[in-house]
Amino acid sequence: MELLRSRRDLARLPARGAGQPALVLVPTMGALHAGHLSLVEQARAWGTVVVSIFVNPLQFGPGEDYSHYPRDLDRDLALLQPLDVAAVFAPDAADIFPRQDAVTVSPGPAARFLCGASRPGHFQGVLTVVAKLLHLVQPQVAVFGRKDAQQCLVIAEMVRDLDFPVRLVDLPTVREPDGLAMSSRNAYLSIEERRRAGCLSEALQQARQALARGERLTDRLREILRSRLAAADQVEYAEVCRVPDLQIPHEATGHLLLAAAVRIGRTRLIDNLVVRVSATGIRDVPLLAAGESEP
Numbered sequence: 001m002e003l004l005r006s007r008r009d010l011a012r013l014p015a016r017g018a019g020q021p022a023l024v025l026v027p028t029m030g031a032l033h034a035g036h037l038s039l040v041e042q043a044r045a046w047g048t049v050v051v052s053i054f055v056n057p058l059q060f061g062p063g064e065d066y067s068h069y070p071r072d073l074d075r076d077l078a079l080l081q082p083l084d085v086a087a088v089f090a091p092d093a094a095d096i097f098p099r100q101d102a103v104t105v106s107p108g109p110a111a112r113f114l115c116g117a118s119r120p121g122h123f124q125g126v127l128t129v130v131a132k133l134l135h136l137v138q139p140q141v142a143v144f145g146r147k148d149a150q151q152c153l154v155i156a157e158m159v160r161d162l163d164f165p166v167r168l169v170d171l172p173t174v175r176e177p178d179g180l181a182m183s184s185r186n187a188y189l190s191i192e193e194r195r196r197a198g199c200l201s202e203a204l205q206q207a208r209q210a211l212a213r214g215e216r217l218t219d220r221l222r223e224i225l226r227s228r229l230a231a232a233d234q235v236e237y238a239e240v241c242r243v244p245d246l247q248i249p250h251e252a253t254g255h256l257l258l259a260a261a262v263r264i265g266r267t268r269l270i271d272n273l274v275v276r277v278s279a280t281g282i283r284d285v286p287l288l289a290a291g292e293s294e295p
């Protein structure tokens with residue numbers, strides 16, 4: 001496993017091109033957990049895996065946790081070592097963003113809602129770093145977690161509208177035994193907060209069950225989500241949206257994202273379920289069309 005600490009080290013990336021396996025990028029901010037490792041393991045099916053570890057300053061707002069975000073490169077490398085990873089790209093912030101006042105990527109319409117409404121500038125920061133990582137590493141495939149569903153959709157809009165030559169894949173959310181989606185931020189929770197955090201995945205499951213029972217009114221599904229989130233200290237949003245445009249339908253059918261963001265103590269947690277509701281029932285599906293086909 002090559003450790004690439006700067007953009008200059010990228011000369012040591014595995015060869016790509018005719019006759020070579022595809023290069024597959026798994027972007028992360030480190031503090032790796034089983035969710036990240038599952039992305040890495042599944043990414044191998046698409047080709048030679050490169051993992052990036054970079055805590056992106058641009059995607060944190062003022063007062064958010066950029067300076068406290070957990071960083072432990074040695075631990076992350078030890079977790080990746082047993083997996084079949086060709087290279088880890090772990091540059092410094094100054095190497096990726098040498099200028100303060102630089103060009104950024106302006107997100108498309110999918111960034112207006114949900115997290116985009118409550119975190120101004122967040123998706124601009126995400127797209128700017130993802131665009132740079134895609135240009136620097138030049139993978140043929142990039143793998144993202146469905147856990148950050150809106151991020152996947154916003155990146156897919158950029159890749160489509162700015163003609164990035166990359167295929168995007170979204171992979172399922174890995175959860176703790178009680179259903180809590182794995183997240184580097186779960187480490188911030190006290191024991192009491194960790195217990196209450198279970199309400200997030202439970203609320204989404206309750207809404208999914210209501211859909212399975214035939215409930216189709218978005219307003220009613222939103223009420224179910226909100227009522228089951230009573231243990232949270234604040235509900236930032238709890239919504240049923242259409243995929244991929246994130247508009248809110250009156251009737252909940254077709255490709256849907258059930259999504260919520262809450263605060264438990266000072267920790268902000270997000271989670272979602274992606275489903276397709278049709279006359280024959282409800283099933284869990286990927287967000288992006290490319291994820292539906294096998295590698």
Ligand code: AMP
Binds near residue numbers: 038145172182
């Ligand atoms: P992050 O380090 O939080 O930027 O996440 C890096 C990648 O891992 C993103 O594509 C996330 O969506 C994905 N990811 C984070 N948590 C999970 C999880 N619990 N299950 C699957 N993927 C995840």
